[in-house]
Amino acid sequence: MEVSPTLLALIGLLLAVWTGAAVWLMLRATTRAQAAEAHRKAALRLARMVEEGPAIPLTVRTDGRIEAPDRLARWLGLERVPEYLSELAREDGTGLSDEQIEELSTLVRRTQRTAKPFKLSLRPPGSGKMLAMRGALADPAVSPSGAALIWVFDFTETEDELARLEEEAARARDDFGALVGLIEAAPMPMWFRGADMHLRLVNRAYVEAVGGESADQVVTEQVELVERVGGRTAAEVAQQAADRRQPIERIVSATIKDARRTIRVTDLPLVGEGIAGYAVDIEEMEEQAREFRAFREAQRSMLDQLSIGVAQFDARRRMTFANQPFHRTFSLPPGVVNERTSFEQMLMVARENGRIPEVRDFPAWRGELVEWFQRDDPEEMAWPLPDGTHLRVIAQPLPDGGLVMIAEDRTEQLALSATRDTLLRTRTATFDSLFEALAVFAPDGHLELWNRGFPKAWGLDGEVLDNHPQAEELLEAIAGQLADPKAIAQIGQTIRSATLDRKNREGRIELADGRTLDYAGVPLPDGNGLLTVLDVTASQQAEEALRERNRALEEADAVMTRFLANMSYEFRTPLTTIGGFAEMLESGLAGELSPQAAEYVAAITQSVGKLTEQVENVLDLSQSEAGLMPLRKQRVELLPLLTRIVRKREQAILDGGLTLDLKGNANKVVDADQQQLQRALGQLLDNAINNTPQGGKIVIDVAKQRGLNRIAINDTGRGMSQHELARALEGIRMSADGKGIERRHGLGIPLARQLVEAHGGTLDIQSRRNAGTSAVITLP
Template identity: 30%
Template sequence: MDTTERTGRRRLAREDLVLLLMAAVASVSVLAIAAFDTSIQLFGTIRLGWLLTVTVLTGAAVAMVMLIWRSWLQQRLRLWQRRDEVVELRRSLAAAEAIIKAEPQVLIFWQQGENMRVAAHTLTTVPGLPEDPQLLMRLGAWLEPESARDLKAKLDTLFTQGQPFNLLLRTGAGGDVEADGRVSGGRAILRFRDIAGYRKQVAEIISQHRQLARDIGLGRALYNALPHPVWIRGGSGQIEWVNKAYVRAVGAKSEVEVTDRQLELLETRQREELANVLVRGESFRKRMPLIIGGERRHHDIVVLPFGEASVACAIDVTAIQSAESELDRLVATFYRTLDRVSTAVAIFSRDQRLSFFNDAFAKLWQLDADWLSQRPMHGELLDRLRERSRIPEVVNYREWKTKVLAGYKTGSEPEEWWHIPDGRSVHVMAEERPDGGITYLYEDETERLALESRYNELIRVQRETLDHLAEGVAVFGTDGRLKLFNQAFERIWKLGRRMLQDEPHIDEIIRQCQILHDEPTEWGNIAQAATAFSDQRQHATGQMTRADQSVIDYAALPLPDGGTLVSFADVTVTKRYARALEERNEALIAADRLKSQFISHVSYELRTPLTSIIGFTELLESPRIGELNEKQREYLSAVSRSSETLLSTINDILDLANIDAGALELRLAPAKVVGLIEAAALGVKERMSRIHLALEVEVAEDVDELIADEARVRQILYNLLSNAIGFSDPGGLIRLSCVREGQMIAFTVTDQGAGIPHDQQRDVLGRFVSRSRGSKHRGAGLGLPIVKSLVELHGGTMSLVSEPGEGTSATVRFPEHGPRPGTEAVRSLSIA
């Protein structure tokens, strides 16, 4: 292209020179003509001017022609240059396309404002790679989901930030392809190439890694879904991974906490036993007790070694253990029960050996228990009984014995009577067992006839008993007819004996009874109970008030034989007494309520002036009023202490009144146990130092906080400590301890005082019961009652243990998580 340009330029220069020469010749010619004209003066001065004008115009025309010619030549030169450039570009494009298509690849690019364009698609050896360019960007259609997500994320970053990338991808058909993304000249370029050599191996390794990671993820997800703890140990013996159940079992917050702190589920002894088995390369399986969530439960520990690592699982088998233990207990109970029944029982196994017998069996046949314990054969047992004349006398014993023993093969369950030579009649029943053995029941029926005779006698006694009952009794059969009645039934409903002896139907009896009490609903209930055909027969009870103002209680009860027992009791007098007692009880309740209202009202009225007295006392004690002498300070101190004591008593009375009225509400919140104890101890510190008492506090390590009304718990502890101080001798010791008792937090205050006499222990928690004998303590007797009421309001309990001369221990127990919603507090007190 440079040679053509130089040739064109030389040609243009030559043409310019020719134009200049032509212009010069024209000018010279004009000037020559002008000079000639001048010399001959043919035309004069005017002719000379015209010639000059013609000369100038001619020169301008020549110059214009020269410029036009030059422009045309330049345009031709540019056309030649562009044609050469197009040829060169086509040659370069062909070379570039040949180079691009020489390598198997898919080349895609995006230019701003344009759609995707495929520059090359020569890659055909990758399974699953689409040939249609429109399908290439539908990544999810031909790539594995994970590869599609990775490529889409990288393309988004390439488009927005221009960040290049290189990925190894896997198609849905299992092929491997390399994706390379770049930005060049404002274009985003994506190239897919086949993978070969070590990169092919790397792709396979990555694919295997992803498969392993997916398998591991699925396995861990499965382990996390299990309710049993699972953990994996590495070659160093350290825990490397645990599932969620393990995290919950050890009380951790996360898997990371378990692995960082190496929180163990098994005890040291259990881990050592497990390690001794794993060191031999053997699997381990054993049932062990574990403490999980504060509860001891049985688990099957299964550990499988994998090289130096191991995986373990703790399967909760508490239910199975309980079921097995329960089954063993049931079997033992079953055998113990059989030992206590009067029916002789003998169980033979499928090999015809005696596997169980009860005491009744040994006594019935008068056999040695030691010999029976040796598990003799059934045939040997029959032989022994024959020797002692304990079986029926038969003509052919061998045939009879063979028939008896044939039941093990035929599965028959014979039922027969043995009439023994000693005069007894034994009912023998056989039942096949699921294991192929036979259970024999031997019932001595010798006294049955005597029992039948006694039964008839008992029937007569029953008749006499019914006739002397105060309640009216009528028994109806399954057909609804009267089968049995007594005299009280006749008397209550004024019925005729002859009519009743004819076994009338219950409908006829009801018509006769409606003369005294006509209430269809009640009689309908009785008739329904006596004549209904439902499988589950219902009881019918109620009370009738007859026209003569007598009150009759009735009850219809189904009998085992299908009959119905209907009883009527005249409770007129009892009802009157009950009504009188209810009225008296209501009067007592009203009086007690009035007393409580009076005490509450008086307490409110007393608290206002008492508050003023306390305020003025504190004002007098302040230095602003003036100096007081020792006697005055002593008097003011006594007034202040008495006022505070009286105010405390009034507040206790008001609290009790609010509790009785149900107006005292607890403000439940988490409260630190140590803070509660410190606050209560601070309140009695001055009183204890005054009489030189020591306070010993002990809080268990597993006790931290509880859900309760913090102010009320402080009041409870303060009252308990105050009570202990009041009954302690100077220089004594008071102990305050706090321990966990299951789901309860227990506070115990123990003093070394005189204790509580046994005759006062039942009334010590009564209101206004002052226990001042043998001590200097004086009070209104409200400290412990208010403690008991507040503890019960929290859903807790209170107990006292006291021995005269040895001191008293008061224990209050609070639910750790507060009272259960929707339930009333359990009110209980035990005194030992």
């Protein structure tokens, strides 16, 4: 069967149309599927956005049914969203309360009837969230049956923030009120300027300072507290502070309450507000500063007068002051204070001058000294310097972080202390080595010091004194050692007189063991009293023996006096009788004598004369030594007296072939016993004649020296040695056993000395072997 071309064309056209339609349907279906997918994704996205949004939609239908996401159930503390609005309240306390459900239902019904929106805030009891509900009639596209759409917001954080802000606002209002009250009650003037630099607010102190009537009057008239200074007004200075955005502080003078005062004015810019200002009255501070400066200058002037070195350092360890002794102590140059030398540099300079101790690690040692500035308590150190100087250094930290350094030269004090210790030890050793018992009592009566002999003298145990007892306790212990215990009051009175009355007092007391003690109280310069005790038992016994011997000597002296008186008569009478009979025989009364008998008589006469002279010498010497020599003084001219003495010995001088030279002033006169002085001079002249060989020379010189009469007899004789001269001066002395008389050289020189001394003069004899003898008599 053949198919026509037309049919084929129609079939092809039909197939083409069908294919096109199939393709169009496929394309349309694909487009719708894509659109549906897009709508689905959009719906999911919108649902997710709603889910993640800050608000949750709640739809309430007219029959009470509700629709809401599960997130609302979690906000309400429920497991799931219930079906009806009334079911939002649960018996277990979750969800909303009955009152909240009732209020919400009422608002929803009103909105459904009147389409009036509502707002409601509530806090579910079973949840800690604060919910805000905004309700309105739902759009018909959402719910065409007149349902209510409620948006539920969680504004818990917002509510807390609002509460906090309200609290802060309330606090700010209170603080502002308190600040305003504080500013108003402030004792210092305070003010506020606007952006135009005009006064807007002043406090009561400002009004009183400028003498205004009220704050409004002062602000209205723009009364300034500070006058124009340096060509700038107070407003211009405030503008400058605003331009710089920095506070400006200055010290000016202003009239406050009709008195000129010094004030510190501060202009403080407030960002975006204006300029605040306040003035502090520093007149008293300035006065104190002036007084402090004057005090500091006076203090430093006083410190310059001290012998102790003082230096001050500030908080940055710079030297601000050092007196002259400090400069001398550490050998510092004059400009250290003006140059603000640091503490470390000062130590370095002192080290270079050898005025600090020698240390092994100087930097570490200096670091330790720098720590003085951080300490709270003063530090004291002893610095022995290389030259032997000992310094006492005190570092006193100051409250402001500075330091006061004091250096005292203790070298002399240490030397004095060592000397004092030596003296104390010497005193103790001296006390202990004395025979006397010593004790020192303080003014309050306690025993301070004693030597080893003190307890021994009183018969006490040394342990009794170890605790330095009071005088009363010591006297009680001593009373038991006395023969008469009541006599202890005398010792107490002696101690009291030495310590309190400052008077010397002494006494004697008997002990029970038979000893006798002499005691004396002596006030000491330091206010103490010294009690000295001496055992005089032996001396008292010796004194008694001496008294007995003295009585014996007095009796012997009386016997000797009677003996001398008797001997004077007994010796002279026989000699006078013998001499008288010899003269009678020589004159021929008994008849003519043969030549030999005449020679015998002449010899007898001569011997009688010599014996009479010797007897006179012995008696005179004995009387002189016994103090019984009678003197009958009168005015005697020395030169005529010496002339008569020389004339009487003229023959002996000629026979000895001697030369005699007598010289002196004829007006020399003394008060003396002429006979006794003549005998003394005759004895010395006889000694010179007898000891001068032929051809020798004798010189007698009478002179006046230093108001005294001087008679010198010099010869060129044989002289005497010192031993011989001593024996010649001794003359006759008692034997060693006191029972006889020893004859030494002769009676002439001793008798002459006794006679001269009886006249109140002196006899000085100088002699040398083969060089002659010089006898010098000095008479007043």
